[in-house]
Amino acid sequence: MKITLITTGSTADKGPRKVAEYLQKYNHKLEVIFYNENELRQTLSKCKNTDLIVVSANVATHKRASLLIQHLKKLKRPTAYAGIYAALHPEECIKETDLVITAKPAETILELANRLENFQRIADIENLRLKFNKKEIIKNA
Known part of the structure; x- marks a missing residue:
């Protein structure tokens, strides 16, 4: 499965690289993007053919992440x-998208990717919050 990890933090952030290395061990194709607002068009273009997009934000960059997610919705991926922001404020994040990873990102993304790839149920993945029909929220964290 092709997974795109987008961080709204700085290029010094080690988290996305560590998550990418972990996921590559399980034969997933990864792209890590260090996003800034000047590259919105390029970022959307890079995400067109991906199977799963994960946007990471901290408290200082969550507004940038939320705006990016609004644009990414158009891709229907x-x-x-x-x-950190999603872990601290999952109730706010679930308003922006249908999936929120609240802890153990590498393991949670791996399980999510594997299940999506195999067309399996994702509603019971630990550390993942899901929103169905814009109303029902499942909290597994």
Whole structure:
């Protein structure tokens, strides 16, 4: 499965690289994007052919992440909100997208990717919040 990890933090962030290395061990194809607002068009273009998008944000960058997620929705790809901000404020993040990773991002993304790839149920994945029909929220964290 092709997974695109987008961080709204700085290029010094080690988290996305560590998550990418972990996921590559399980034969997933990864692209890590260090996003800034000047590259919106390029970022959307890079995400067109991906199977899963994960946007990571911290408290200082969550507004940038939320705006990016609004644009990514147009691609109609599974998009998850992750990072420190998602862990601290999952109730806010679930308003932006249908998937929120609240803890253990590498393991949670791996399980999510594997299940999506095999067309399996994702509603019971630990550390993942899901929104169905814009109303029902499942909390597995």
